[in-house]
Amino acid sequence: MTALSQLQPQALWQWFEQICAIPHPSKHEHALSEHIQAWAKDKQLELVEDKVGNLIIKKPATPGMENRKVVALQAHIDMVPQKNSDKVHDFEKDAIEPYIDGEWVKATGTTLGADNGIGMASALAILGSDDIPHGPLEVLLTIDEEAGMTGAFGLEAGYLDAEILINTDSEQEGEIYMGCAGGADGEITLPISWQAPAADSQTLNLTIAGLRGGHSGVDIHLGRGNANKLLARFLFDNALTLGLELSHFQGGSLRNAIPREATATLNVSAAKLAELQKAVTEYENLLKQELSITEPNLALTLVETSNATQVISTEAQTSLVNLMHACPNGVVRMSDEIEGVTETSLNLGVITTGEDKVTLLCLIRSLMDSGRENVEGHLSALSQLAGAKIAFSGTYPGWKPDNSSPVMALVRETYDSIYNKEPVIMVIHAGLECGLFKKPYPEMDMVSIGPTIRFPHSPDEKVLIETVGQYYQLLLAVLERIPEKG
Incomplete structure (x- = not known):
């Protein structure tokens, strides 16, 4: 071989x-x-x-x-x-x-x-x-x-x-x-409803790729880009002003790996298409400046895809974008006792879109049970504000x-x-x-x-x-x- x-x-x-x-x-x-x-x-x-x-x-x-x-x-x-x-x-x-x-x-x-x-x-x-x-x-x-x-x-x-x-x-x-x-898995589920897309809109896939990813524990302190978080940030900044309609979000594949790729399927009106293309280019340039050392191969692409027959309702989309953007991620606290070691962290590893819900999978890690419990509290409070449900499982010492x-x-x-x-x-x-x-x-x-x-x-x-x-x-x-x- x-x-x-x-x-x-x-x-x-x-x-x-x-x-x-x-x-x-x-x-x-x-x-x-x-x-x-x-x-x-x-x-x-x-x-x-x-x-x-x-x-x-x-x-x-x-x-x-x-x-x-x-x-x-x-x-x-x-x-x-x-x-x-x-x-x-x-x-x-x-x-x-x-x-x-x-x-x-x-x-x-x-x-x-x-x-x-x-x-x-x-x-x-x-x-x-x-x-x-x-x-x-x-x-x-x-x-x-x-x-x-x-x-x-x-x-x-x-x-x-x-x-x-x-x-x-x-x-x-x-x-x-x-x-x-030790650690625990957190699963947030946000119910969604659907509506018809705007009559004059076309459907595109916005993808972020080329990120380095890595182990959600030993690499979490390196400041690498999380594809889910970076794409959610773009939606939070631009969905309302550009009238974007979201029909699908998919990012990451494992809760214990820093996500390297994510894709959002969007509808945009013909009148706003040029603005969207400009916004994507500007955001890509911004990220390349912010992450020039950690993510040298980062790339955003915007390509046409088959027309969506339905999009997430306006209210549900707002809740989803806010939830994804606000969800904590990365190092929560470094250890006071052991220099250079992360004490508590969180990885927003996977986001998937289903028929009636969007699911966010997180992995919490902490050297202290109290640190893990504190992050669980943050996620629970955030889920309650967003109208989502949360369940924790797989807790290990x-x-x-x-x-x-x-x-x-x-x-x-x-x-x-x-x-x-x-x-x-x-x-x-x-x-x-x-x-x-x-x-x-x-x-x-x-x-x-x-x-x-x-x-x-x-x-x-x-x-x-x-x-x-x-x-x-x-x-x-x-x-x-x-x-x-x-």
Whole structure:
């Protein structure tokens, strides 16, 4: 497929190449799961698939290390399915197309799935090895992490014997993660009614595209444009003065990815068409000035489309435009305790138009439950003012940092001994599954490490090749140094 399998460490990259070849978007991981299960059975490894579809694979200790503490390596099977608009790709059927670009591995027009495919590949490579020293080992592969953490929510006590869990879902080499944000999904539904369009109007699609997008947690502080918010801003500024009639709004595709594209279908009178075209050009120029560094490829297009037979009623359109424009988005508060880390944020990820309603999907993240609850209050108040309904779901806890964690100290000391420098101890503004694992396994000592991955949850996703080897070297060294059972 590519030259990936020739990279070092070879066993890891060979596994990652296999992972890329088998479709595994969230909620459609069955083919990859079956492939892994067949391999584990062939290797005569102990294998269990739990009630929700998580895989637990166990491997005995290498000779002489039987009395070490049991360690679980953890990754999630699924990947975020995002592609460029001009890329023909069915994530449920088509393989990811990875390629080497200098120091990086990228994918052709889609997300790469290094999040969390590299971590999964590292765990499977260790399971398949004959020469890596380790104590009793368990590998936990969870399902549906990116679309609701169904696997982590469904994990029950009794499946794992591990005292230590190493999560492999971090995305910066040289950093050890010992805490993460919790979160919740917010779904706002605004009822709409319809009316006939003005007799002398024509229908056009106004699209904003070319935005960088990215992970709604780790990239939220970078000031990238949110396609939904930018298009709503144009409508708020121009719909009334230009007499625009809105019949459809569609933006974003995942609540945990910063939306890269959005389209509004508009009716405008012939007399106002030139003004609309001028307003679009001026707005595009304005955004290119405001976002010149973060969004160099931003573009607005206005093209004719088939005539709409109905448009959203004037009253409903006003409520909708106000709601979209007023909806908070981005960083709400930076952490006082941890410099440079976002404490609370919100991503207006998806907007869709149905027969009788428009739906806005948001993802709230916070290191503090009170921060999440505060944002939920803002959204509830805004929804009430707009005449909309709101529902919150999928609430998951954060992973509270433990400064006295023995495994964190072990990883830090091991890193220092290998690279002669101390790693950075961090808390990540993203939803690692560790917080959920604390419910069935409250005494488990956990840490998270990984290679350097840039722009996850977007087609620009890439993983730095050198750091994959560094991460793997650290992981193997930690496994060799795991202490004996008490």
